[in-house]
Amino acid sequence: MTLTATPSAEAARALDAELYERMLLIRRFEERLLDEFSKGRLFGTTHAYIGQEANAVGLFDVADAGDIAFSNHRCHGHYLAYGGDIHALAAELMGKATGVCGGRGGSQHICFRNFYSNGVQGGIVPVASGIALAEKLKQSGRVTIVFLGDGTLGEGVVYESLNIASLWQLPILFVLENNRYAQTTPIRLNLAGDIAARFEAFGIDTTTLDTTDVLQVRDAAARALQHVRERPAPAALVLGTHRLCAHSKGDDTRDAAELAASRAFDPLAIHGPRLGDAQRARAEDSVRSALNDAFERAIADPFPLAESLGETPRRAR
């Protein structure tokens, strides 16, 4: 699935539909999840990817099947775009035994094939560098993709990792999703200087994009992945984006006018017109049935038994 030259019109249409459906899957999955929360079927917290779908979908469309991804708290969209099993994620979020991590991980702590996530900001970045190093040493040709939010640029270990990745020319792609907010904090209150310059200061090739058009993201990602894989060398993709949902559940303190303006960047609205009405309806149907199936099975699935906790005995019981 690497970058190809100008595709035929037919192939382009098929690609458009595919990308649309994948973005829609993420959108509807997250909506369903928020709905299940309000129904009390979910416990804990969640960070929806609504509005940012073009990033993961554009990127994974041009990643190789063997590439590795390390994601953060906002990982559902990344996981689904990576090709993660829908039911296993739904079940995981409900704390079911059939979840992708048996209910142990939950929303932010996922492992599926070569996809990992963790919920401590920044800490995943050196781990991803280590993965990239291992793959370079093994000459596997795999690229490691690590996701960061703009707010996560506050964490020092990110820079330790940029330095090491550049020094050792690791095959790693840093995907910085800049939605200009860290939880409730706007970027002007937590980020000084310039994002691209931060990567470049470590000698890392950086591309900044300000679009939520999945086709543009896909093209930029393809180029970046090619650079990383062929040199090999690290690269950064700084993707301007818009979160069209609360940070986690009800915590949206952003101004209504700003939010309304952000809606213009809805990647579904931007990419949707490239499909016909019938195509879009088919996508809705297919996504709805996939999600219904996944969620219904997950709802019916059993909770993990206390006995599955492992061997460590609890004292005084």
Add this chain to the structure above:
Amino acid sequence: MTLTATPSAEAARALDAELYERMLLIRRFEERLLDEFSKGRLFGTTHAYIGQEANAVGLFDVADAGDIAFSNHRCHGHYLAYGGDIHALAAELMGKATGVCGGRGGSQHICFRNFYSNGVQGGIVPVASGIALAEKLKQSGRVTIVFLGDGTLGEGVVYESLNIASLWQLPILFVLENNRYAQTTPIRLNLAGDIAARFEAFGIDTTTLDTTDVLQVRDAAARALQHVRERPAPAALVLGTHRLCAHSKGDDTRDAAELAASRAFDPLAIHGPRLGDAQRARAEDSVRSALNDAFERAIADPFPLAESLGETPRRAR
């Protein structure tokens, strides 16, 4: 002691002599220390400032008396240039009760008036930022000066601090002494990209100097301090320098040819010719007698008593 316009020839000569004597004091202090180590009067470790004297001496000559300094493991030169008491430092290094920290701190852990140091690389940088913030909030007009080595750019917390210092426009001067080595590791093996660019990526005004001429350092420092104090805003001074001694005691793995070449940058050799022979001899005499006095008193001083440890009782005694 702020920047003045072209001084009179007489004032310039007096300044030359003063700067020379201060550098010489540091040089001879460190040499004496290494000698005391070999005589077994010192225990533990030490990091000499030999070769880098122009940085601290040039800088503190133009700092205000009330300015604050936070230094690192290689702090003796900074401390002496700051105006720290010689005997109190010698006694501290010998673990004497009369030491500047009563023998508790030792070589890397000093506190004297507004001068602090600590031995964990990088960790001092946010603390220095906090000091700068406090002084800004108190509108004291004080500048905080924090010292880092090139190797310390490996520590993530440095970047957390650069971001905060820039975001909050703190009156802090980052003094990066680039001797191109971290312990035994040459800079090409631990630093990717560009040092100045790292500061600039955070929006910090940065001056890079590649000289061991104390007068040039002094000028650059005066300009940087003025910027920091008047805006107020952070600034960085990246000072190329040469360590003309082992990292700590005997651990010099550098190539002999390289070391020999470095000797050309000896700041005493560069600045010395601006003084007459008699002036230099007077400086030697004055430094020798100050050091003899300090070390002799320190040697005669008592060790701290176990009772001075504090109230925490040791168990089972």
Add this chain to the structure above:
Amino acid sequence: MTATAPAPTTVLASLNGALHSLMERSGDVYVIGEDVLDPYGGAFKVTKGLSTRFPARVLTTPISEAAIVGTATGMALRGLRPIAEIMFGDFLMLAADQLVNHAAKFRWMYNEQASVPLVVRTPVGGRRGYGPTHSQTLEKMFLGVPGLRVVAPNALANPGALLTAAVADDDDPVLFIEHKLLYAQPLLEPGRGSLSEFQSTVHGERYPTHTLRMAGARAADVTIACYGYAFEIVREAALSLLLEDELFVEIVLFTQLSPFELDPLSASLARTGKLVVVEEGGLTLGWGAEVVARMTESSAAPVRARRVAARDLPIANARTLEDATLPQVADVRAAALSLAGREVG
């Protein structure tokens, strides 16, 4: 906390009120942390309203836990009274070097030439389904760190007064541990409401220890030591032990976790000889380990002891697993009954 404000009714209101009052009383008090500004007012709302009233003294930061603590340490070194918030106690790991090798060391290492009147507040604990990196109780790793005090409020001890003491009356760094489930908890008073069966004696002033006895009961059979949210579990267990098993317990409830000052516990143990220690953190080298070790070393009479704590496992997202990992009322009951030589049902 202000003269005119109504008395707070929950732990959250008490803490928030104390912050308001502290900032009102002294211009040296600053709040620094992630997302602490209004209208959000912090992830758990403890800083709510502060930035509106004191906009220049509430500093929202980048996501930089090490630098948050480091910056606040520098402020404290220069005479301010900063209160840093770490959004989840799990992230204390990122500030461990700042706490252990900087804030806590300065005063001693600089031979009393400096002090660090810093407070680091953080919510800890599970039971909310936040999963392995947002549910931990990690304060045990900081107990015993020289130069660092660790304090934990509970629903009985006036939480706001404790926080006020830490900020205004303590010149050393204090790690202030708030269990997430305590925030919504109504404040308790001995002899009233859900504590109507208990009477309390208070030891110590700044960070007091409460000894609770069943009102008018015979000598207690077992002593239960605890802190923080665990008190909620312990008092429920104590009531059920009383009602269902006629077992009388004495509860010794601590607010200062470290340094360990256990005199009230020694006194209670001299009466009962049997000790249950309950905490939400993992069993191994939890607070209870030091408590049991000290009691074993210092008691004239032999001590019988049981610890009730979390299993030494990460905290799962799934509620069934989380429940099985964290200590429950039944665990406390079982430990007390077993020590008292009763059949455990």
Add this chain to the structure above:
Amino acid sequence: MTATAPAPTTVLASLNGALHSLMERSGDVYVIGEDVLDPYGGAFKVTKGLSTRFPARVLTTPISEAAIVGTATGMALRGLRPIAEIMFGDFLMLAADQLVNHAAKFRWMYNEQASVPLVVRTPVGGRRGYGPTHSQTLEKMFLGVPGLRVVAPNALANPGALLTAAVADDDDPVLFIEHKLLYAQPLLEPGRGSLSEFQSTVHGERYPTHTLRMAGARAADVTIACYGYAFEIVREAALSLLLEDELFVEIVLFTQLSPFELDPLSASLARTGKLVVVEEGGLTLGWGAEVVARMTESSAAPVRARRVAARDLPIANARTLEDATLPQVADVRAAALSLAGREVG
């Protein structure tokens, strides 16, 4: 460690030999840390010679403790066997988040879909005048962390074999704690040289526990538990107790500190009923706290116990202060004599 190499004579040689042999045997073994390259070979020379023989597999790093551990964790996740070196154990604080919230959690949290066969080696301890930030014994903060094993060599247990087990035979992250003063220490053998008075029984395989008894002596009066460098102090104390006081002790010497597996200690304690625990770290919530707590909870007969550890203070630069802070032979003697009901001279 190789068939042809001469048998190592010091702890340092044993560890270094093991690293050579590990790298020789498997191309998956990597060494990563600060200043680990030849000719320096690491601040304490443990990695000496490795970069000359295996230049592609010895990675010198920037000064980035968090990223060193994080990078090594990533390598381990993908099937390599990295050995990370943290130059001084004090700097583990900088890697605490990586150890606790990443390396140690992955296997369990990912439901056994991943594992992290990582070893983090680090020198700890004082007695060299390195002052407050280069002398600490902080491993106690990591004991009990779920998913993390903590192992410490000593001069008796084959240090190289322990390290080999941690790297080659352990699929979980291991924190490997080396006391600085052990490096130059000659390897010991029970019944020979300075251990000629002792005979030893070994329990466990991968990380064995040694129980040492005075050869041919009557039943021991006191059990002393210890690990690492503390054994050097304990064995000296044991000899002097024997010779000067005719007090017989049994030493239980651990190599696996966490998880706690204390069966050999329980067995010894069943014989003596009196326990001294000795460690170099600070007293409060040190290894000994958990040891005493577990023994108190699990022993049928009452346990009498004393801990000997460092005072809960930073480690000063001045030798007089450092000596008074760290546990000494006299402290071990005093604790044992006091437990045995003897006058302490």
